[in-house]
Amino acid sequence: MEEKRHTSAEYERELREIKDGLLYLGAMTEKALEKGSIALLERNSELARQIVCEDDQIDQLDVMLEEKCIRLLALRQPAARDLRFITTAIKITGHLERIGDMAAKIAEKILILNDLPQIKPYIDLPRMVEIVRGMIRKSLDALVRGDVEQAERVRQEDTVIDQLNDQIFRELLTFMMNDPHTIQVCLYIMQISKSLERIADHTEGIADMVIYMVTGKVVRHQPACVENK
Amino acid sequence: MKTGLIAKFLLAFVATGILVAAAAEFFIERQLKADLIRWVEDEMTAEANIIALMPMEEIAKHAVELAERTRSRLTLIDAQGRIIADTDLRDIEIDSHLNRSEIQQARLKGNGSSIRYSHSLKMDMLYVAFLLGDQKRPKGYIRLSRSYQEVTGPINQLRKTVRQNLLLAVFFSLLITLLFSLRLISPIRKLAAYTEKARMGNIAGQIRIDTRDEIGTMAENINTMVDVLNEKIRNADEERRQLQAVFSGMVEGILVLDPCKRIETINRGMEEIIGSRAGEIVGRTLLEAFRNIPLHDALERFRATREKVVQEITLEDEHPVVLDVTISAVQGKDGGEQKTMLVFHDVTRLKKLERIRTDFVANVTHEIRTPLTAIIGFVETLQQGAIDDRGKTLQFLQTIHENAQRLNRLVDDLLILTGIESGETGFHPDWLSIDGALDQALTVVAERISEKRLKLIKELRQDLPPIRTDGDRLTQILLNILDNAVKFTPEGGTITVSAFPGAEQDLIVRITDTGVGIPKGEISRLGERFYRADKTRSRELGGTGLGLSIVKHLMKEHQGRMVIESSPGHGTTVSLHFPYVQEST
Numbered sequence: 001m002e003e004k005r006h007t008s009a010e011y012e013r014e015l016r017e018i019k020d021g022l023l024y025l026g027a028m029t030e031k032a033l034e035k036g037s038i039a040l041l042e043r044n045s046e047l048a049r050q051i052v053c054e055d056d057q058i059d060q061l062d063v064m065l066e067e068k069c070i071r072l073l074a075l076r077q078p079a080a081r082d083l084r085f086i087t088t089a090i091k092i093t094g095h096l097e098r099i100g101d102m103a104a105k106i107a108e109k110i111l112i113l114n115d116l117p118q119i120k121p122y123i124d125l126p127r128m129v130e131i132v133r134g135m136i137r138k139s140l141d142a143l144v145r146g147d148v149e150q151a152e153r154v155r156q157e158d159t160v161i162d163q164l165n166d167q168i169f170r171e172l173l174t175f176m177m178n179d180p181h182t183i184q185v186c187l188y189i190m191q192i193s194k195s196l197e198r199i200a201d202h203t204e205g206i207a208d209m210v211i212y213m214v215t216g217k218v219v220r221h222q223p224a225c226v227e228n229k
Numbered sequence: 230m231k232t233g234l235i236a237k238f239l240l241a242f243v244a245t246g247i248l249v250a251a252a253a254e255f256f257i258e259r260q261l262k263a264d265l266i267r268w269v270e271d272e273m274t275a276e277a278n279i280i281a282l283m284p285m286e287e288i289a290k291h292a293v294e295l296a297e298r299t300r301s302r303l304t305l306i307d308a309q310g311r312i313i314a315d316t317d318l319r320d321i322e323i324d325s326h327l328n329r330s331e332i333q334q335a336r337l338k339g340n341g342s343s344i345r346y347s348h349s350l351k352m353d354m355l356y357v358a359f360l361l362g363d364q365k366r367p368k369g370y371i372r373l374s375r376s377y378q379e380v381t382g383p384i385n386q387l388r389k390t391v392r393q394n395l396l397l398a399v400f401f402s403l404l405i406t407l408l409f410s411l412r413l414i415s416p417i418r419k420l421a422a423y424t425e426k427a428r429m430g431n432i433a434g435q436i437r438i439d440t441r442d443e444i445g446t447m448a449e450n451i452n453t454m455v456d457v458l459n460e461k462i463r464n465a466d467e468e469r470r471q472l473q474a475v476f477s478g479m480v481e482g483i484l485v486l487d488p489c490k491r492i493e494t495i496n497r498g499m500e501e502i503i504g505s506r507a508g509e510i511v512g513r514t515l516l517e518a519f520r521n522i523p524l525h526d527a528l529e530r531f532r533a534t535r536e537k538v539v540q541e542i543t544l545e546d547e548h549p550v551v552l553d554v555t556i557s558a559v560q561g562k563d564g565g566e567q568k569t570m571l572v573f574h575d576v577t578r579l580k581k582l583e584r585i586r587t588d589f590v591a592n593v594t595h596e597i598r599t600p601l602t603a604i605i606g607f608v609e610t611l612q613q614g615a616i617d618d619r620g621k622t623l624q625f626l627q628t629i630h631e632n633a634q635r636l637n638r639l640v641d642d643l644l645i646l647t648g649i650e651s652g653e654t655g656f657h658p659d660w661l662s663i664d665g666a667l668d669q670a671l672t673v674v675a676e677r678i679s680e681k682r683l684k685l686i687k688e689l690r691q692d693l694p695p696i697r698t699d700g701d702r703l704t705q706i707l708l709n710i711l712d713n714a715v716k717f718t719p720e721g722g723t724i725t726v727s728a729f730p731g732a733e734q735d736l737i738v739r740i741t742d743t744g745v746g747i748p749k750g751e752i753s754r755l756g757e758r759f760y761r762a763d764k765t766r767s768r769e770l771g772g773t774g775l776g777l778s779i780v781k782h783l784m785k786e787h788q789g790r791m792v793i794e795s796s797p798g799h800g801t802t803v804s805l806h807f808p809y810v811q812e813s814t
Contacts, residue, residue, distance in 0.1 A: 137520065
């Protein structure tokens with residue numbers, strides 16, 4: 001996105017601070033998910049506890065960012081493009097904060113899972129985490145560059161996550177039917193999978209906001225158009 | 230600007246000329262007019278004086294003649310102001326003339342004069358009056374009058390002449406000024422053109438002006454200035470180029486942030502570190518470009534303290550890169566906004582080496598301690614009385630022997646490895662066929678192959694060229710690989726040994742098994758000493774963890790390489806590439 005200079009350097013700086021804040025928050029949530037993946041695979045409970053603790057930080061950042069946005073709205077009375085950016089930023093921080101919460105929830109489930117016997121090596125869950133992390137990264141990339149195509153790709157990837165979620169569900173169902181002892185573990189795994197699916201939805205929300213910010217078009221609540229290229 | 234100077238000169242000259250001429254004309258005209266009036270008045274007064282000698286009747290009788298002779302209009306007025314005679318009277322003026330100013334002056338002083346508009350003649354007239362008789366009993370007045378044009382005529386004539394001359398003078402002075410200013414302006418123009426060219430950064434040669442005046446001096450000064458400037462520019466250029474070379478030649482990545490925290494420049498080292506994204510990070514903030522929290526925090530720390538910050542960060546792309554970042558200020562002009570410089574030092578390799586070294590120490594201790602513990606344990610048990618039980622004793626001694634041998638093998642392998650690494654045990658190359666060494670190695674493992682009922686397939690082309698190798702070393706390489714293949718292939722599996730010329734002027738020996746395989750992530754670490762893909766199983770099978778390490782080093786001595794491909798659960802293929810080394814001697 002080409003960046004026009006504002007007459008007021010101070011205003012310019014404040015806008016950039018908001019953008020940087022969003023990226024920082026995004027990087028934190030992404031990191032939380034990465035740690036979650038490691039905590040799950042290596043059964044590292046210490047790491048999982050760390051994630052739960054770090055969620056407070058994410059929450060604080062969210063509040064701070066939102067305050068900054070509102071301050072800017074009140075003091076500078078931005079118009080057009082800047083107004084769209086700031087309102088978008090407020091929504092995106094909300095999404096990121098929710099992602100952080102989800103990551104913390106996942107970490108709590110991992111803590112429990114790590115104390116239970118493992119029924120099979122995790123294969124689909126780490127894949128999901130990888131894809132979701134990629135989605136967060138890409139949606140923020142789209143924000144940085146104002147790249148609508150990238151945002152559109154994120155929206156399309158959401159369907160992959162939905163499929164993986166269903167797949168995990170079916171697989172766990174067979175496990176539970178075979179051996180009722182696995183039900184507890186399976187339910188926790190399902191919750192994790194569900195949380196990941198929710199995170200993917202939030203990244204889709206971010207992508208929607210990026211599209212709105214750049215083009216002014218509202219694509220929320222519309223299915224992603226999957227192009228066959 | 231070019232016409233400006235000349236125009237200014239000309240304007241100044243013309244203005245001065247006109248001003249001088251106007252002043253001269255004004256003063257001369259005033260003086261001349263006064264003189265002329267006095268002169269005409271004097272003449273008329275003298276004439277009136279002469280006429281006054283005549284009696285009034287005579288005057289009246291000869292009025293026309295007198296008027297002609299004096300070239301004036303003559304009016305004779307009696308004491309009551311009535312006109313007695315008038316030589317040029319078109320309408321008879323019946324009113325009294327006593328109130329005329331010249332008459333009044335004459336009645337008081339004897340004569341008088343005035344310049345008035347004559348209603349009867351409709352023109353300005355110069356009047357002179359003379360009293361007849363004496364002042365107590367005036368008999369009448371003689372009045373002579375002439376046209377005022379007699380005075381203004383010559384003055385107008387003069388004015389015309391002066392103006393004509395003036396025009397001529399102005400024209401010539403303009404011409405002279407033009408020539409003069411052209412002469413003056415030409416070197417100035419030359420200077421202007423030269424400095425203009427210099428301003429555009431296009432300085433070539435010197436300016437030549439031959440005048441010896443101030444302009445000449447100025448040209449001289451400009452020449453000197455340009456020389457000095459050129460020298461300075463050349464120096465700065467040279468310096469800049471050197472810095473540029475250093476900047477781009479450095480292995481370390483350098484990134485400069487402008488005062489607004491945006492990335493301003495990066496050097497080639499940085500481009501190499503970040504790879505394909507290099508083009509798009511300029512102009513972005515650090516967070517936008519790297520999305521790395523520790524890096525951002527480090528920058529914030531630096532901005533808060535303004536002190537050098539060193540931080541280790543990991544960039545997680547496809548290949549994670551560990552970087553040491555040093556953040557410091559770029560000293561700008563005094564008081565100006567500061568830029569920030571980040572120096573990235575790629576320590577990925579260093580970190581890996583460090584890990585290998587610590588792993589090595591930990592491993593070697595572990596490898597030595599395990600058999601030693603077993604030996605000490607069994608010896609102690611024997612000492613404490615087990616020696617009396619012959620059956621147990623033999624069993625224990627067997628275990629002690631095995632462990633001692635394992636230690637021995639370990640020390641042997643370590644020695645070999647150290648020998649190869651230091652290059653002390655000489656490499657004695659010779660032209661050999663691969664067959665001999667392969668047979669030797671196969672003999673060693675033959676027994677175990679048949680024990681595990683493995684199928685051995687040999688696919689050797691008959692016409693294989695000899696390779697430059699040391700026989701013992703080649704046997705060692707093949708033995709180590711075959712040993713691994715046998716170890717990790719479950720009973721009933723297949724081992725295939727093939728050799729064929731490769732595409733790159735080399736001979737490839739390929740040993741394929743249907744064993745347990747190696748996970749993808751581990752393959753790159755297999756050459757490390759004591760690195761085991763499957764730690765427990767390898768040790769159970771009596772491996773020292775040094776076999777592939779030895780092979781790797783030996784292949785290096787052959788200037789060849791080892792390529793391992795594997796899929797877990799299906800088997801492993803080890804390809805040994807021996808180049809046909811061209812012996813120069």
